[in-house]
Amino acid sequence: xxxxxxxxxxxxxxxxxxxxxxxxxxxxxxxxxxxxxxxxxxxxxxxxxxxxxxxxxxxxxxxxxxxxxxxxxxxxxxxxxxxxxxxxxxxxxxxxxxxxxxxxxxxxxxxxxxxxxxxxxxxxxxxxxxxxxxxxxxxxxxxxxxxxxxxxxxxxxxxxxxxxxxxxxxxxxxxxxxxxxxxxxxxxxxxxxxxxxxxxxxxxxxxxxxxxxxxxxxxxxxxxxxxxxxxxxxxxxxxxxxxxxxxxxxxxxxxxxxxxxxxxxxxxxxxxxxxxxxxxxxxxxxxxxxxxxxxxxxxxxxxxxxxxxxxxxxxxxxxxxxxxxxxxxxxxxxxxxxxxxxxxxxxxxxxxxxxxxxxxxxxxxxxxxxxxxxxxxxxxxxxxxxxxxxxxxxxxxxxxxx
Numbered sequence: 001x002x003x004x005x006x007x008x009x010x011x012x013x014x015x016x017x018x019x020x021x022x023x024x025x026x027x028x029x030x031x032x033x034x035x036x037x038x039x040x041x042x043x044x045x046x047x048x049x050x051x052x053x054x055x056x057x058x059x060x061x062x063x064x065x066x067x068x069x070x071x072x073x074x075x076x077x078x079x080x081x082x083x084x085x086x087x088x089x090x091x092x093x094x095x096x097x098x099x100x101x102x103x104x105x106x107x108x109x110x111x112x113x114x115x116x117x118x119x120x121x122x123x124x125x126x127x128x129x130x131x132x133x134x135x136x137x138x139x140x141x142x143x144x145x146x147x148x149x150x151x152x153x154x155x156x157x158x159x160x161x162x163x164x165x166x167x168x169x170x171x172x173x174x175x176x177x178x179x180x181x182x183x184x185x186x187x188x189x190x191x192x193x194x195x196x197x198x199x200x201x202x203x204x205x206x207x208x209x210x211x212x213x214x215x216x217x218x219x220x221x222x223x224x225x226x227x228x229x230x231x232x233x234x235x236x237x238x239x240x241x242x243x244x245x246x247x248x249x250x251x252x253x254x255x256x257x258x259x260x261x262x263x264x265x266x267x268x269x270x271x272x273x274x275x276x277x278x279x280x281x282x283x284x285x286x287x288x289x290x291x292x293x294x295x296x297x298x299x300x301x302x303x304x305x306x307x308x309x310x311x312x313x314x315x316x317x318x319x320x321x322x323x324x325x326x327x328x329x330x331x332x333x334x335x336x337x338x339x340x341x342x343x344x345x346x347x348x349x350x351x352x353x354x355x356x357x358x359x360x361x362x363x364x365x366x367x368x369x370x371x372x373x374x375x376x377x378x379x380x381x382x383x384x385x386x387x388x389x390x391x392x393x394x395x396x397x398x399x400x401x402x
Contacts, residue, residue, distance in 0.1 A: 054148070061098060264312075
């Protein structure tokens with residue numbers, strides 16, 4: 001929507017490339033409304049705390065540890081309207097109490113749910129080994145090797161779909177690359193059973209092994225080299241069992257306790273504070289997010305137990321913040337704040353690790369927007385006022401905003 005002094009123009013973006021609308025695109029004019037005939041209602045103050053959890057959701061959580069399939073069936077049957085795979089995956093993604101082992105088993109046996117769950121990470125533009133680290137902080141691979149490989153292949157498929165416009169290799173090669181990463185990790189550390197430990201393994205040897213499956217070198221050797229260096233520095237871990245989480249967990253406190261669901265286009269947010277119990281020189285968080293800019297983009301808790309950052313949106317659409325954890329003590333888990341039911345906002349981190357190897361976690365924040373450009377799901381855009389939009393051309397049913 002474009003707001004002028006006397007009219008409100010409601011449009012639909014004409015997207016010719018990508019999936020997100022930008023102000024450089026043309027817009028199809030749908031309606032033109034005179035402001036003297038327009039009334040606005042329904043605006044509410046931004047909530048500062050989480051709403052109470054519904055009793056059905058609480059019962060779902062309690063049942064999930066024993067039988068995730070039955071728990072999901074219970075939730076679907078008692079929801080009105082009935083939840084679909086995307087909604088169910090979103091709830092699983094946002095609920096930190098759910099047993100990570102059971103999540104892995106459930107996803108490996110339900111392809112639709114698995115695809116929707118992986119898509120919640122918004123892995124576009126994230127290097128594949130970093131994305132794999134983040135994914136495995138949210139689940140534990142099933143004990144059955146076939147089921148574990150099924151889950152990894154599913155991750156590879158969704159990673160490919162999220163990045164198909166910016167990577168040079170095919171979906172099948174993405175599968176091979178993910179399994180190669182897990183085999184390399186096991187060669188170095190012997191964790192998951194994808195390969196026997198081999199501490200004498202070299203970079204030339206592992207690149208040659210992968211290129212036997214990729215003879216045309218669609219995956220550039222420099223990427224393989226970077227992945228090898230990353231794994232040499234820190235192994236790939238998976239989420240802990242629920243009992244270990246209770247034993248080793250540490251909290252990250254956020255101020256404010258709930259991220260805003262709305263942001264102003266190209267304007268910095270208020271400061272967001274992350275706080276851990278004590279200063280830790282072996283724990284950092286790198287901030288990532290397509291279409292987002294951070295200040296700063298690296299939080300080093302060796303400088304203090306409290307770190308601050310600001311974020312602003314540089315493109316339109318629903319956005320996600322990825323918190324890439326690194327350092328020897330990258331096992332901190334965030335218990336609060338949580339976003340149990342609101343599909344539009346909140347902060348989430350998945351997993352924790354009581355070990356001396358790095359890890360990566362993911363928070364998620366959606367910004368439907370306010371004032372200048374409202375960030376909405378898919379391609380819906382709300383432009384209420386913007387000092388950058390001094391002129392707007394319209395004609396022939398289409399418009400282009402500069």
